[in-house]
Amino acid sequence: MKNRVILGIVVGVSCLAAWNPPFQYPDHWPAPQYAFEHNAIDSLKRELGRALFYDPILSADSTVSCASCHSPYQSFAHTDHAVSHGINDQLGNRNAPVLINLAWQRQLMHDGAIAFFDFQPLAPITHPKEMGEDLRHVLIKLNRQPRYQRELFAIYQDSTMTSERLLKCMSQFLLSLVSADSKYDQVQGGVLSFTEQEQSGYRVFQAHCARCHTPPMFTNYAFANNGISVDPMYQDSGRYKISHQAQDVFRFKVPTLRNIEFSYPYMHDGRYATLREVLQHYSRDYHSNEGAADVSLPLSFSEKEETDLLAFLLTLSEPAFNFKKENQFPRAFFQR
DSSP: OEEEOOOOOOOSOOOSOOOOOOEEEOTTSOOOOSOGGGSOOOHHHHHHHHHHHHOGGGSTTSOOOGGGTSBGGGTSBOOSSSSOBOGGGOBOSSOOOOOOSGGGOSSBSTTOOBOSGGGTTHHHHHOTTTTOOOHHHHHHHHTTOHHHHHHHHHHHSSOOOOHHHHHHHHHHHHHTOOOOOSHHHHHHTTSOOOOHHHHHHHHHHHHHTTTTSOTTTTOOOOEEOOOOOOOTTTOOOBTHHHHOOGGGTTBEEOOOOTTGGGSOSBTTTTOBSSHHHHHHHHHHOOOOSSSOOSSOSSOOOOHHHHHHHHHHHHTTOOGGGGGOGGGSOOHHHHHO
16 A cells, blocks of 8 residues: 655644544555645544534534535445435435545546535535535634534644635545445455456456546546436536536536445436446437537447446445444534
8 A cells, every 4th residue: 555644743632533544545546636735634634524524514504414415334425315415405406426535536526616625515515405504604603613612722723713724624534535445456456356257347347438437446537428318307518517618518527436336326417226227328328418429329238248247346345435433423522
């Protein structure tokens, strides 16, 4: 494993449990995109970010937290609804993606709307159908909370929550969510071997899927039109909303396939409940929107190849990641 760590100096006493591992990733992975030199790894800041991630105080009526749509037990995805579920029982416009291996992403959101990582939490916090708040009021609420005042003083020798501290601490938690120990990774490391079916599925994957879902991250982080039909309810034009370039109509960011077993429902609008349905879209459907096609449909693989491909995709799962206590709700922090 490679270690990338820039340690901050922490003075004071904190009640947060220190998170000690450095930022680690396998040798065969590319270098992260995140500029750690501007937000040095710090265990207490990371733990404060974890508390903020799970705190519904970030929403207008204190009913919705980041974890409401990003469950740690689903690789920080949202399986209860096809799209995000916000305050006042409102539904958003897009499916909540997994929050893993984010340090490698150059742009965030399905349409790449966020180009600076630390600003990411502002999108759901201020979205009227998600958390429905504004940053100024969030800071007022947090600065009234003794538990946050204590932790801030332990970290900064100053008990004031600022926008920079809020966003950078949340980034530290999100950046720490690295999933890199699936069966696939163990096969690459020479620890395990694929079954015959998994190996067959890997060949199918290399022939049909790897151009967009490129190992080892299993995404190329590009935007693509995969031929999916336009949902008449959302009329979502994808990347075009941001770039206003005709070639980006109906293009969405290629998602990672890591932990894909846990991140249903699938597609930007959560229309497919199972991986089998996703594969059937690619193998049996035709390009059915007006944007420029980036995938030639249908892909030609047999029913057996489809089943073998599913077997391979399951090797990209890391079940243990979903149960890491250091990523779950910090109960002790909120019981004080």
